[in-house]
Amino acid sequence: MANILRGMTADGSARVVAIDGRSIVNRAIEIHHTMPTATAALGRVLMGASLMGSLLGEPDDLLTLRFQGNGGGGTILASSDYMGNVRGLIGDPSCDYPLRKTDGKLDVARCVGQGQLSVLRSTGSGEPFRGVAEIQSGEIAEDIAYYFAASEQVPTLCALGVLVDTDGSCKAAGGILIQLLPFADPEIAEKLEANAKKQKPVTSVLEAGRLEDLLEGYLEGIPFDLFDGFACDYRCDCSRYRTDRALISLGSKQLRELIDDPQEDTTLSCEFCGSAYSYTKDDLRALLAEAERKKP
Helix, strand or coil, X not given: CEEEEEEEECCCCEEEEEEECHHHHHHHHHHHCCCHHHHHHHHHHHHHHHHHHCCCCCCCCEEEEEEEECCCCCCEEEEEECCCCEEEEXXXXXXXXXXXXXXXXXXXXXXXXXXXXXXXXECCCCCCEEEEEECCCCCCHHHHHHHHHHHCCCCEEEEEEEEECCCCCEEEEEEEEEEECCCCCHXXXXXXXXXXXXXXXXXXXXXXXXXXXXXXXXXXXCCEEEEEEEEECECCCCCHHHHHHHHHHCCHHHHHHHHHCCCCCEEEECCCCCCEEEECHHHHHHHHHHHHHCCC
16 A cells, blocks of 8 residues: 655645555556556656645545646546545556666656646536646656646645666655645745755655655755645546446447447456456346436
């Protein structure tokens, strides 16, 4: 299981949330069979979505973070609930590039490319909120920070990291998100910015120590309180019921076409977790009857 810690500076100037999400990224690798660069890109988006999702207020709230860039990875998407449980996908899991010559790191920016970042918040009632921003660097964390500043006018620090081992598994993964609150002390803002500049990579801190060490580094010299911590995971909410509803929504005509198709069974697979749901002709006839009953 992954872990999230949430806190606030003692004076109420900023809120902070951090995640150790190695298990989440390893589950994503297992499901999507990602190559190293794709693993790093998808992993960072998963970490970012989990952090952002943990800021939601209600059990039914959901957040979707989508990077629609022109890089080799294609669209990268992650969806989180209010407890940071997250699922995701990448357009091309086989996307991989040589390490960058400048620093020997995985070329996530090339995998993401340029394009648009969007955030969708569904609250269970009323119209969902959707915010957009242009992708600035493709490094994910910088783009999330820019999104909050440009689209929601919330000054934000964000750092994310995914360390891929030589066998393709995730050795360490996590991140931290710090947001200034209204009427924040300018001195606190300056300290946070100065601290961020001297921090080691997120994965270096998590690999060597505790999640608390990540918080203490970014909040050095700033009194703060941790108000809760909880476990989260790679979690998909797909189900037979949901695929039933999806098939019924196709309408009577398309259901009849599936029934008449020579193929014995119809199978729907979840793109987030790979679960497969098979339907016999009798199953489809039962759904057709339900669809007919629901006609106005």
